Amino acid sequence: MESRRPAHPTRETMNRDPIIVMQHQGVSYIKLDYYMRAASIIVNGEHTPAVCPGNQQWAMHDGIVESLAIKQPSxxxxxxxxxxxxxxxxxxxxxxxxxxxxxxxxxxxxxxxxxxxxxxxxxxxxxxxxxxQASPVAVEFLVIDRDCQPITQPADVTVDFPHSLREYPATWHRHPVSISGEALFARAADVLVAAVAARPNDFVCDDHRSIGTVTLHRYMNHEPRTREYKVGRRTRRDTQTRSRFEVMKLSKPRSSYTEGALVPPTLKAENWLALEPKINEFVNLVLSYIEPSSVGVCPHCAGDGFLLNKAA
Incomplete structure (x- = not known):
């Protein structure tokens, strides 16, 4: 569908709340919206800000914002x-x-x-x-924080805003945050399934994310081992040098398959800077089960047993 966003905000769209501005280490960050792009902004009467790298919802200006105006269409x-x-x-x-x-x-x-x-x-x-060329229209702005830069809030992270700051969610990452066990499972499972897909000769996943569980299996080469099995009245034998076995299971907290599984808890922290390493720590724990040294053949079983070098 063709976008109908105007190239420049018009005077009709200027009847709006003040534009949100944050400052951090001499750089000003200007909140963009549907009607306002970075190219349409004039800072301090002469400068056009740049779009923040990796965050299209904000523009950045090297310096302090003293005035803001919006270019008008010719x-x-x-x-x-x-x-x-x-x-x-x-x-x-x-x-x-x-x-x-x-x-x-x-x-x-x-x-x-x-x-x-x-x-x-x-x-x-x-x-x-x-x-x-029409004259630019001056607009009001509000500096909500003088020591804060914008960070995109992950969709699965909940912010516990103080009541007085709920009106300005752009500073979400400076306040207490949490991520539920379900959301943490989704993150870790997505990363694990993708990592296993890149190593199909070593691992395989029973991917049942829809019911809240993912089971990691490892292929292991070992000494030849003879296996006998019945087919009707006849006994057949084959020799195996490669086996598949379960390494780890990951489950949602409220899944029916939590027995023997890694079950992520709800994680909380005083701000995003403290919570993000906790999230990464859990995801890295899950990924550690596919490290080369995580599993080995038991030297005493000649292929009948395996050593798991991780504490589940």
């Missing part, structure tokens, strides 16, 4: 009328007319000569148009 203005080239030398009409010499009659849906006694006919003329 306007097409009729500055007169000229006789069309194909009629020059053919009719005895004036070659040029003033802008108000011809007006549009909405009832007749046609251009008419303003002076009813005029001898010229509007159909013989074309408008002379001039593009005029």
């Amino acid at each position: 306007q097409r203005v009729c500055i007169g009328w000229r006789l069309s080239d194909k009629y020059r030398g053919v009719v005895q009409f004036p070659e040029t007319l003033e802008p108000d010499a011809i007006t549009y009659d909405h009832d007749e849906e046609a251009y008419q000569a303003t002076d009813a006694t005029a001898t010229y006919h509007p159909d013989f003329y074309e408008q002379v148009i001039e593009e005029r």
Whole structure:
């Protein structure tokens, strides 16, 4: 679907709340929205801010914001009328007319000569148009924090805002945050399944994320081992040098398959800076089960047993 966002905010869209601004180490961050892009902003009467790298919802200006204005689209203005080239030398009409010499009659849906006694006919003329740049519109702004830069809030992280700050969620990462066990499971499971897909000769996942569990299996090469099994009355034998076994199971906290599984708890911290390492620590724990040294063949079982070098 084609975007209908205007190239520049118009005066009609300027009737709005103040623009949110944050500052951090001499850089100002300006909150963008549907009607306002970085290219349409004028900072301190002369500067155009840049879009924040990795965060399209904010613009950044190297310095303190003292004023903000929004560029307006240029306007097409009729500055007169000229006789069309194909009629020059053919009719005895004036070659040029003033802008108000011809007006549009909405009832007749046609251009008419303003002076009813005029001898010229509007159909013989074309408008002379001039593009005029409209003046920028000054807008209000509000600096909500002078020591904070914007960070995108993950969709699965809940923020416990103080009541007085709920109006300004852009500072979410400075307040107590948490991530539920279900959301943490989703993060870790996504990363694990993707990592296993990149190593199909070593691992395989029973991927049942829809019911809240993912089971990691490892393929292991070992000494030849003979296996006997019955097919009807006949006994068959085969030799195995490669086996598949369960290494680890990951489950949601409220899943029916939590027995013997890693079950992520709800994690909390005083702010995002403290919570993010906790999230990464759990995800890295899950990924540690596919490290080369995590599993080995038991030297005493000749392929009947395996050593798991991780504490589940």
